[in-house]
Amino acid sequence: MKYSYLYIFSLAAIFSCSKAIPPVDSAIESQILHIGNGTEPQGLDPHIVTGVPEHHLLIAMCEGLVIANPYGGENLPGVAKSWAISPDGKTYTFFLQENARWSNGDRLTASDFVWSWKRILTPSLGSQYPDMLYYVKGAPEFHQGLTGDFSSVGVTAVNDTELRVELTHATPFFIKLLSHYSTYPVHKDTVLKHGAIDDRNGQWTRPGNFVCNGPMNLNTWELNKEITVTKNPLYWDAEKVRLNEIRYYPVSNESTEDRMFRAGQLHVTNVVPLEKCPVYIENKNPDLRIEPYMGTYFYRINTKHPVLKDRRVRLALAYALNRQQIVDKVSKCGQLAAYSFTPPGTAGYEPDTSIEFNPELAQSLLADAGYSDPSTFPVLEILFNTQEGHRKIALAVQQMWQQNLGISVQLVNQDWKVYLAREMTGDFQISRAGWIGDYEDPNTFLDTLRPNRGNNKTGWENQEYDDLLAMANSTNDQTLRYQYLNEAEKLLISDMPIIPIYTYVKAYQISSDVKGWHPNIIDTHHPKFIYLER
Amino acid sequence: MLQVILKRIAIAIPVILVVASITFFLVRMAPGGPFDAEKVVPPQVMKNLNAVYNLDAPLFLQYKDYMFNLVQGDFGPSFRYPGRSVTEMIFTGLPVTLELALYAILIAMVIGGSAGVLAAVKRNTALDYIPMTIAMIGICMPTFLLGPLLVLFFGIHLELLPVSGWGSLSGDKILPSITLGAAYAAYIARLSRGGMLETLGQDYIRTARAKGLPEYQVILRHALQGGLVPVVSFLGPAIAGLIGGSFVVETIFQIPGLGRFYVEAAFNRDYTMILGTTIFFSALIIFFNLLSDIAVLLMNPRARSEA
Numbered sequence: 102m103k104y105s106y107l108y109i110f111s112l113a114a115i116f117s118c119s120k121a122i123p124p125v126d127s128a129i130e131s132q133i134l135h136i137g138n139g140t141e142p143q144g145l146d147p148h149i150v151t152g153v154p155e156h157h158l159l160i161a162m163c164e165g166l167v168i169a170n171p172y173g174g175e176n177l178p179g180v181a182k183s184w185a186i187s188p189d190g191k192t193y194t195f196f197l198q199e200n201a202r203w204s205n206g207d208r209l210t211a212s213d214f215v216w217s218w219k220r221i222l223t224p225s226l227g228s229q230y231p232d233m234l235y236y237v238k239g240a241p242e243f244h245q246g247l248t249g250d251f252s253s254v255g256v257t258a259v260n261d262t263e264l265r266v267e268l269t270h271a272t273p274f275f276i277k278l279l280s281h282y283s284t285y286p287v288h289k290d291t292v293l294k295h296g297a298i299d300d301r302n303g304q305w306t307r308p309g310n311f312v313c314n315g316p317m318n319l320n321t322w323e324l325n326k327e328i329t330v331t332k333n334p335l336y337w338d339a340e341k342v343r344l345n346e347i348r349y350y351p352v353s354n355e356s357t358e359d360r361m362f363r364a365g366q367l368h369v370t371n372v373v374p375l376e377k378c379p380v381y382i383e384n385k386n387p388d389l390r391i392e393p394y395m396g397t398y399f400y401r402i403n404t405k406h407p408v409l410k411d412r413r414v415r416l417a418l419a420y421a422l423n424r425q426q427i428v429d430k431v432s433k434c435g436q437l438a439a440y441s442f443t444p445p446g447t448a449g450y451e452p453d454t455s456i457e458f459n460p461e462l463a464q465s466l467l468a469d470a471g472y473s474d475p476s477t478f479p480v481l482e483i484l485f486n487t488q489e490g491h492r493k494i495a496l497a498v499q500q501m502w503q504q505n506l507g508i509s510v511q512l513v514n515q516d517w518k519v520y521l522a523r524e525m526t527g528d529f530q531i532s533r534a535g536w537i538g539d540y541e542d543p544n545t546f547l548d549t550l551r552p553n554r555g556n557n558k559t560g561w562e563n564q565e566y567d568d569l570l571a572m573a574n575s576t577n578d579q580t581l582r583y584q585y586l587n588e589a590e591k592l593l594i595s596d597m598p599i600i601p602i603y604t605y606v607k608a609y610q611i612s613s614d615v616k617g618w619h620p621n622i623i624d625t626h627h628p629k630f631i632y633l634e635r
Numbered sequence: 636m637l638q639v640i641l642k643r644i645a646i647a648i649p650v651i652l653v654v655a656s657i658t659f660f661l662v663r664m665a666p667g668g669p670f671d672a673e674k675v676v677p678p679q680v681m682k683n684l685n686a687v688y689n690l691d692a693p694l695f696l697q698y699k700d701y702m703f704n705l706v707q708g709d710f711g712p713s714f715r716y717p718g719r720s721v722t723e724m725i726f727t728g729l730p731v732t733l734e735l736a737l738y739a740i741l742i743a744m745v746i747g748g749s750a751g752v753l754a755a756v757k758r759n760t761a762l763d764y765i766p767m768t769i770a771m772i773g774i775c776m777p778t779f780l781l782g783p784l785l786v787l788f789f790g791i792h793l794e795l796l797p798v799s800g801w802g803s804l805s806g807d808k809i810l811p812s813i814t815l816g817a818a819y820a821a822y823i824a825r826l827s828r829g830g831m832l833e834t835l836g837q838d839y840i841r842t843a844r845a846k847g848l849p850e851y852q853v854i855l856r857h858a859l860q861g862g863l864v865p866v867v868s869f870l871g872p873a874i875a876g877l878i879g880g881s882f883v884v885e886t887i888f889q890i891p892g893l894g895r896f897y898v899e900a901a902f903n904r905d906y907t908m909i910l911g912t913t914i915f916f917s918a919l920i921i922f923f924n925l926l927s928d929i930a931v932l933l934m935n936p937r938a939r940s941e942a
Binding site: 229 | 665666667668670671672673674675676677678679680683684686687712715716717718719724727728783786787790791794797798799800801803804886887888889890891892895896902903904
C-alpha cells in the first residue's frame with residue numbers, strides 16, 4: 102500500500118509539470134541569445150587557448166585591432182579605427198579609437214598592445230600561437246630566446262592612440278591575421294595582479310577578475326554547464342550592440358544539442374548530427390543552414406614510404422577516387438568535392454587546379470610505377486581517428502581503390518592522441534586529415550606544406566614550391582601574389598603529397614529569430630551585429 | 636566494530652597509493668601527450684610547455700614530486716584547462732554527480748525495492764512476473780538508449796520536461812535521475828525479491844504468522860530487515876558505480892558532473908586530471924564499500940558476531 106502512494110507521487114511529480122516556456126521564446130524581449138558551443142573551453146586567456154569554442158567566446162569579450170567582417174571579405178575596424186600601410190608594405194601604423202576602454206573603465210592605449218604582444222611572445226608563457234606574430238620584425242628571435250630585448254621587436258606605441266608595427270617582409274595578409282584572438286590585447290594590471298607575465302595558471306580570467314575590451318563582459322562561468330556574457334556598456338561601439346546577454350553551452354554531444362534545439366533551449370547549434378544531416382536536407386528543415394567553410398578534408402601521404410614516395414603511385418591513388426560520389430553518397434551533408442588544397446573563394450582566391458576521376462589513367466600510372474599486376478602492390482594502410490564520419494569515408498576510399506586499382510587497403514582506427522602521435526612520428530602510410538584556416542588567406546593552407554613546417558607531416562619537400570610561396574609573401578601586388586600561389590597550388594596537386602577529398606561546410610541549425618547572422622567562410626559571427634526578432 | 640573500521644581504513648591507504656602509482660606509469664605509457672594537437676605545436680613551444688609542467692624532468696623524479704604533493708592533498712594543475720587545479724575541478728563536478736547519484740539511487744530503491752518485495756510476496760502470480768520481466772528489460776536496456784527515448788517522449792513529444800541541463804530549468808533533474816536509476820532499480824528488484832523469498836521461508840516468519848500477525852506486519856516489521864540485506868550490500872558498490880559511471884547520462888543530459896571530466900581527461904591525456912579522478916574514485920569506492928559493510932553489520936546480527 103505504502104508503495105502505491107510512492108508510485109502515484111512520482112507519476113504526479115512528472116505530470117504536474119506544466120508546459121514550460123522554452124528559453125528561446127522568452128529570449129526575444131530579454132535579447133538573450135542561447136548558443137551551442139561545442140566543448141568546454143580550455144580557458145579564456147587569448148594568449149593561451151587554441152580552439153574554436155574559445156574563439157566564439159573571445160570575439161564577444163575581447164577585441165583586437167580589427168574584427169572579422171560578418172559578410173566575409175576585408176576585416177573591419179576594431180580597436181583601430183583606421184590604419185596606414187607604407188608603400189613597401191612593411192610598416193603599418195594603426196590609429197586607435199579615442200574612446201576605446203577596458204571593461205573596468207581604464208583607457209585602452211597603444212602600449213597595451215605592445216605589452217600584450219610581448220606577453221604572447223614570451224617563451225616561458227608557452228603560448229601555442231606566437232607564430233601569428235612571426236611576421237613582425239624581431240618577433241621570432243625574441244620568442245626563440247635569441248634576444249631578451251623586446252625593444253628589438255617591431256611594435257611601438259608612438260603615442261596613446263598610435264601603434265606602429267614593422268614587418269620583416271611585406272605581408273599582404275597581415276591585417277587578416279589581426280582579427281585572430283592571439284593578437285588581442287590583455288589588461289596588464291589585471292594579468293599582473295593574478296600572476297606574472299608568463300603565468301599560464303593565473304586567475305585573471307575568472308568571473309569577477311576578468312577585464313577585457315569587447316562588446317560583452319564575462320558574467321558567469323560554470324564548468325561544463327554554461328558561460329554567460331552580458332553587454333559591456335563601456336565598449337567603444339556599445340550603442341550598436343543589441344544583445345543583452347549570450348549564454349554559451351558546451352554541448353559536446355551532437356544529438357543532445359539537436360534535442361536542445363528542437364526543445365527550444367538553443368537558438369543556434371554548433372553542428373548537426375552526422376546521421377541527421379541528410380534527413381534534414383530531404384525534409385527541407387527550414388532551420389538547417391549549410392554554408393561554405395574554410396577547411397579541407399584530405400588524405401595525407403607519407404612520401405618517405407618506399408612505395409608512396411613514387412609520384413605516379415600518389416597520382417594513381419588520387420585519380421582513382423570519385424570525390425563527387427563521396428560527397429553525394431557518403432558524407433551527404435552538402436560538402437563540396439575538393440580539387441585543390443585551398444578552398445575556392447578564400448579571400449577571392451580561385452585555385453586553378455583539377456584532379457580528374459580517371460580510373461584508366463590511374464591504372465596506367467600504377468603500371469608505369471611497376472605495378473602492372475596490382476596483386477604485387479603491397480597492402481596499404483589508411484590511418485584515421487575514431488569517428489563514424491572518418492570511418493565511412495575510409496571505407497569508401499578503400500572500396501574505390503580496390504575496385505579501380507585492384508589494390509588492397511587496410512583501415513587502421515586509432516584513438517585521437519594515438520593517431521596524432523603516429524602522424525607526428527611518421528608512423529603511417531596514408532592518414533585522414535583536415536585543415537581549417539586560421540585566417541582568411543590562401544597562405545594559411547599552402548604554408549603548411551612548405552619544407553620544415555611542423556604541420557607538413559608528409560615528408561614532401563619541394564624547393565620550387567617554397568620559393569613560390571616566399572615570392573608570394575613578399576610582394577604587395579595581390580594579383581601577382583595570387584598568381585604565385587596558384588602556381589604553387591598546381592605544383593602541389595601535380596606532386597600530390599596530399600589528396601584533397603572535400604571542402605568542409607558548416608552545417609548547423611539556427612532559429613529564424615536570430616538576425617544579423619550572415620554566412621561567411623570563416624564562420625565568425627561577431628555579437629555586435631546579432632539581435633533577436635520575431 | 637570500531638576495530639573493523641580502523642582495519643579497513645589502514646588497508647585503504649596503501650591501496651590508494653598503489654592505485655596512484657600504477658595509474659601514474661600507465662598514463663605515461665599511452666602514446667600521445669597532453670599538448671599534441673592537429674595543429675602541431677612547434678618544438679620551441681613544446682619545450683616551454685614541458686618546462687612549465689615539469690614534464691622535462693626524468694619520469695621517476697616526476698613520480699616522486701607527484702606522490703609528495705599527493706600526500707599533501709595536492710593533485711596539481713590540469714594540463715587541459717590552464718588556471719584550474721584538479722582539486723578544484725573535482726570539487727566542482729562532485730556535488731552535481733553526488734546529487735544525481737542520490738536521486739538515482741532513491742528512485743532505484745523505491746521502485747526496485749517495492750517491485751522486488753511485491754514480487755516475492757505474490758510469488759508466481761502476475762505481480763511477480765510482470766515486475767520481474769520489466770526488471771530484466773531494465774537491466775538489459777543501456778542508459779544511452781533509455782535516456783534519449785525518455786527525452787523524446789517527455790521532452791520533445793509531450794513538452795513536459797526540459798531535454799537537458801541541471802538546475803537551470805524547472806524539472807530538468809527528473810529525466811536524468813530516472814535514466815540513471817532505472818538499471819539499478821532493476822538490479823535492486825531482483826536482489827530484493829531473492830532476499831525476501833529466502834527470508835519469508837525462515838522459521839521466525841512462520842512463527843510470526845502462527846501468532847496471528849497481519850501479513851503486512853509480518854512483511855514490514857520482520858521480513859524486510861532480513862530480506863533487504865543483499866540490497867544493502869549491493870548499495871555501496873552501486874553508489875560508487877553510479878558516481879563513476881554517470882558519464883553517459885551526464886553527456887546525454889548535458890550535466891556538469893565529475894564523470895565527464897574523468898572520461899575526457901583520458902582522451903585529452905590530461906595526466907594530472909586522470910590521476911586525480913582515478914585516485915578520487917578509488918577512495919570513493921573504498922568509502923562506500925565500507926559504509927555498506929557497516930550497514931550490513933548493523934542489520935545482520937550473525938555478521939556482527941562473526942566480525
